[in-house]
Amino acid sequence: MLTTRENELLTRVEGDAPMGRMMRATYWIPAATSRTLIADGTPQRVRLFGDDFVAFRATDGRVGFFDERCPHRGVSLALARNENCALQCIFHGWRFHVSGETIETPTQAIAAEQFAKTIKVNHYPVREAGGLVWVWLGGGAPAPFPDFPFTHLAEHQISMGATKVPVNYLQGLEATLDSSHIAYLHRDWIGDLGAAFKTTGDVHAPEFRFVSQPYGFSAGALRQRPDGRTDVRCAEFVLPFHTSTPTSRPGMGSFQFLVPIDDVTTWWLIIFWNAHGPIDPAVLEIQGPEHADLDNFVPPLGGPETHWGQDRAAMKAGSFSGFRAGLLSEDTVVQVSMGPIADRTKEQLCSGDAAIVRLRRTLLDAAARHQAGKPVNPHAMSYRTLQAHAGVVDTVGSWTDLAGAEIAPG
Ligand code: FES
Ligand SMILES: [Fe+2]
8 A cells, every 4th residue: 555645656757757757867768669650651649758749750761759849839740741851840831850950941031041040849869679769858868778688689570569558657567567467357368378377377376576686676476386396477677667577488578568658648568579580470369359450459448337348248158357359458448447547545455466566666766766866777788688487496495597587787
């Protein structure tokens, strides 16, 4: 259970809220999937931390990232013409080069060229890696760019799903570390997830253990097997909103990113990769028949008046949750049903929530450090080999063999 103040600190990310400020000042932020930005194509509205931006791919392939409002009189630059390596506002024709310079102000009569040089466009450094456009919103010199295990891989080695969820980022992030919900909420899919999830389905109260890491922490969910050995599923939490969980397929890694769009909306990314070859394109489908649109993988669910589309007849017929569209719809529904920002002052937690408690402490500590002017660890190391592991160990204490593997200094 948290105080109201702690819950506000944890969840608020807009404006001067300390959590959002810590995230923006320390980390590169995933902003769009590369595949949705086409050269000279439609500029994309991007909202992050409650601020509105526009991202576009210029004629030469470069990505520009500006404040959404035209510096002249505030028209959305998502409406702009995108050509000749520049956005041209449709209201008065002012042109802004992809590099962030104002190159034409045709409605200025006198010394237009000189005048254009004085017009400032708020633009931000971007990098493209791993199928994502990342933006630096922290001002000043950007932090080291994160070297995730998939950011150097080719397109055919990565499978990426993305969707917007109308809920605060922390609800989604908590779910990524909440190993104990799998046996209930995702019961319908455990069989499809394969043998690696058998003990997860059988043992409903895992014991959690943790190792602090420079990037966040490793969280081991430990379950006793009938043969006396211990089944370990170890997740890796990487500040500020990234979790790697073990996959059911050998050689395949996965990360989930819960990017704050604003206080009550989250951009949820699920990334699978295969470092050794092409990725199986069906990888997202093992989680249900949703995912027709990989940039919007959770289909519309309806609201509380329809129980978010829950199928009670299916429940009578054997479905546990009543959401047959897929595992990711189940996650979305439970999070949305908690309200846009869950009231954590009213919770009554149990041992199965230990990873959630650890996550909140880690985030609160990072925000407090930043507020106090102390450094928060940026992505100052290579994560190239960081991957969540699952396995079976003979003694409980040796679970850490599966934690935080092989992090090389960057
Ligand atoms: S508002 Fe954009 S050019 Fe006038
Ligand atoms: Fe889930």
